[in-house]
Amino acid sequence: MGYFDGFLVTLKQIFSDRVTSEYPKEKRPKPLRHHGRHVLNRYEDGMEKCIGCELCAGVCPARCIYVRGADNPPEAPVSPGERWGFVYEINYLRCIHCDLCVEACPTEAITESKLFEFSFTNREDAIYTRSELLVGDDGKPKKLPWEDWRGGDDDHTSAWMRATSPNGQAAYEGRVQWSGELGYGVRAPEAGQSGDPELAPPTDVEATAKGPLYAGSDTAPGERASDHRHVEAS
Amino acid sequence: MSGDPLFAGGVDWVVVAFVVVKALIGFTIVMVGVIFMIWFERKVIADMQNRIGPNRAGRWGLAQTLADGIKLIFKEDLWPDKADKPVFRLAPYLSVAPAFLTFTIVPIGGVFSGGNDGAVELFGRRTWLQVADPPVGVLFLLAMSSIAVYGIMLAGWSSGSKYPLLGSVRASAQMVSYEAALGLSVVAVVLLSGSLSTHDIVAAQAGSILDWNVIATAGVPFAIFCVAATAELNRPPFDLVEAEQELVGGFHTEYSSIRFGMFYLAEFMNTITMSAIIVTLFLGGPAGPVLFGPPLIWGILWFTLKVLVFLFTFVWLRATLPRYRYDQLMDLGWKRLIPLALGWLLVIGAQRIGLDRGWDRFVTGAASLVVLTLAAVALFGAIRVAERRRQSDQFGEVVA
Numbered sequence: 345m346g347y348f349d350g351f352l353v354t355l356k357q358i359f360s361d362r363v364t365s366e367y368p369k370e371k372r373p374k375p376l377r378h379h380g381r382h383v384l385n386r387y388e389d390g391m392e393k394c395i396g397c398e399l400c401a402g403v404c405p406a407r408c409i410y411v412r413g414a415d416n417p418p419e420a421p422v423s424p425g426e427r428w429g430f431v432y433e434i435n436y437l438r439c440i441h442c443d444l445c446v447e448a449c450p451t452e453a454i455t456e457s458k459l460f461e462f463s464f465t466n467r468e469d470a471i472y473t474r475s476e477l478l479v480g481d482d483g484k485p486k487k488l489p490w491e492d493w494r495g496g497d498d499d500h501t502s503a504w505m506r507a508t509s510p511n512g513q514a515a516y517e518g519r520v521q522w523s524g525e526l527g528y529g530v531r532a533p534e535a536g537q538s539g540d541p542e543l544a545p546p547t548d549v550e551a552t553a554k555g556p557l558y559a560g561s562d563t564a565p566g567e568r569a570s571d572h573r574h575v576e577a578s
Numbered sequence: 579m580s581g582d583p584l585f586a587g588g589v590d591w592v593v594v595a596f597v598v599v600k601a602l603i604g605f606t607i608v609m610v611g612v613i614f615m616i617w618f619e620r621k622v623i624a625d626m627q628n629r630i631g632p633n634r635a636g637r638w639g640l641a642q643t644l645a646d647g648i649k650l651i652f653k654e655d656l657w658p659d660k661a662d663k664p665v666f667r668l669a670p671y672l673s674v675a676p677a678f679l680t681f682t683i684v685p686i687g688g689v690f691s692g693g694n695d696g697a698v699e700l701f702g703r704r705t706w707l708q709v710a711d712p713p714v715g716v717l718f719l720l721a722m723s724s725i726a727v728y729g730i731m732l733a734g735w736s737s738g739s740k741y742p743l744l745g746s747v748r749a750s751a752q753m754v755s756y757e758a759a760l761g762l763s764v765v766a767v768v769l770l771s772g773s774l775s776t777h778d779i780v781a782a783q784a785g786s787i788l789d790w791n792v793i794a795t796a797g798v799p800f801a802i803f804c805v806a807a808t809a810e811l812n813r814p815p816f817d818l819v820e821a822e823q824e825l826v827g828g829f830h831t832e833y834s835s836i837r838f839g840m841f842y843l844a845e846f847m848n849t850i851t852m853s854a855i856i857v858t859l860f861l862g863g864p865a866g867p868v869l870f871g872p873p874l875i876w877g878i879l880w881f882t883l884k885v886l887v888f889l890f891t892f893v894w895l896r897a898t899l900p901r902y903r904y905d906q907l908m909d910l911g912w913k914r915l916i917p918l919a920l921g922w923l924l925v926i927g928a929q930r931i932g933l934d935r936g937w938d939r940f941v942t943g944a945a946s947l948v949v950l951t952l953a954a955v956a957l958f959g960a961i962r963v964a965e966r967r968r969q970s971d972q973f974g975e976v977v978a
């Protein structure tokens with residue numbers, strides 16, 4: 345029945361799963377290292393991490409960060425350092441989410457969430473200011489009216505977690521080298537790139553990676569495992 | 579048989595009212611059918627492509643067609659500078675009108691078995707459940723499908739633009755070629771029923787399922803009709819007329835707004851009408867078992883179900899088959915379908931004569947099949963030889 349096999353193929357598809365999802369209604373989980381909208385982090389005592397050094401602005405290839413540093417007022421310092429960033433703006437009409445600012449920052453002040461669904465309707469809203477970028481007292485990002493934060497987009501916002509080891513040395517692979525001072529936004533370290541079992545992380549990465557990552561999303565763990573190769577790899 | 583009993587007692591205003599109301603109801607059925615069919619096609623094709631399909635307007639996206647229609651009405655009506663305006667405006671109507679007119683000859687219900695003539699009693703008058711029953715029914719069908727070519731041809735020509743012209747040239751060549759096969763396969767049905775009227779054709783199939791023309795003609799004319807009908811409809815896999823990759827949109831490239839909508843409407847109207855015609859000619863129209871309750875309802879139900887099967891099949895074809903190449907299309911039409919339809923017509927003709935003369939039907943059948951096979955071998959041999967010769971004329975000696 346050579347000619348008619350094709351008809352069976354199309355007919356069978358009716359009963360198989362849909363590959364599209366009803367997007368605005370349900371979100372697909374994003375990759376762990378997705379680069380989204382930034383947050384400015386704080387220490388547990390509420391101090392801002394940013395010291396106004398302007399390294400992020402200097403490294404930004406899109407020239408979309410504008411930082412002005414100022415000396416901390418001695419009676420009420422904003423950051424533990426000498427200076428603080430009293431103006432901090434990111435223009436999201438220009439940001440390419442390359443994450444270079446995150447890597448440049450000496451104090452882990454700026455990191456990225458997984459949110460990319462923020463549809464502002466004017467230029468003013470597109471330029472995020474310091475108060476909009478700063479996390480709240482609980483360490484969670486501020487949620488602006490035009491942002492869509494469903495599906496765990498605000499997980500894992502704290503600190504630098506883009507590499508297996510912040511200082512790049514294999515010996516530190518898989519060790520927690522970053523700080524979730526506000527007790528929020530840190531995920532378990534990943535297994536090392538070397539694949540050496542000696543250097544394997546102390547925690548159960550797989551379980552942790554699946555847990556908070558998928559929390560709040562409509563898709564069951566492992567369903568789109570191909571998006572997250574490290575889940576299988578680790 | 580005589581015509582519609584509605585006209586038996588002369589024509590008074592009640593009869594006129596009857597006809598008008600029937601035409602309106604027929605039109606409504608087709609329009610609702612089109613709205614449903616567009617939604618159905620989009621949903622089914624989405625299912626076959628693992629997508630969800632329209633789901634925003636109304637429950638399960640049922641109102642999507644309506645939304646699209648309203649949108650089209652409010653779009654700006656553009657026409658090209660070089661367009662021949664009166665013809666450009668006329669063409670969409672020439673496309674829609676035949677599509678609906680063909681539907682008027684389809685009996686959508688009525689009880690034909692047990693000596694009934696399919697008439698229903700309404701307001702003291704007896705009438706048939708079809709808008710019109712011209713004595714030349716089948717010829718009317720062929721005439722209308724020819725007129726539909728004008729809509730497409732004129733649309734392409736009057737656009738004053740190259741893609742529409744190419745599309746419409748393809749369309750007219752395709753539709754004219756397949757009309758021959760279409761007509762020849764219907765002749766087999768007409769031979770069996772002894773009438774051109776669609777009502778009589780349905781009445782002749784009223785007995786058991788063995789009386790349905792698809793079985794009475796041994797399936798071949800049915801298959802030819804289905805293929806030719808798909809080509810007449812310009813539906814995939816025969817949608818060369820509007821092959822997007824080659825011709826943008828084909829004949830309606832330059833159309834916008836509701837004028838485009840009317841071509842779209844005509845296309846789906848034609849699909850429904852053609853399905854209804856196939857059911858009428860080959861599958862006994864409303865014939866089917868009555869399980870309980872009034873037989874009239876069951877007739878309409880069976881008719882609808884059969885039409886639905888064909889509508890689904892058209893969508894299924896579209897989801898499955900890639901488009902034909904133009905020369906393949908012409909080969910299939912002229913070198914295969916038309917000879918086959920002609921040959922089969924002769925077989926059926928021999929059977930009819932054999933019946934009249936009292937010949938043994940199996941001997942007649944076997945003899946005519948042998949002749950048909952010999953003729954087929956001769957024909958395809960001749961076609962092959964001709965092709966070889968042409969190739970060697972063009973490219974020198976062909977090896978193997």
Ligand code: SF4
Nearest residue numbers: 404439440442443445
């Ligand atoms: S992610 Fe890249 S482009 Fe965006 S602000 Fe940081 S350095 Fe600039």
Ligand code: SF4
Nearest residue numbers: 394395397398400449
């Ligand atoms: S965010 Fe980091 S790099 Fe940028 S100014 Fe503040 S401390 Fe410096």
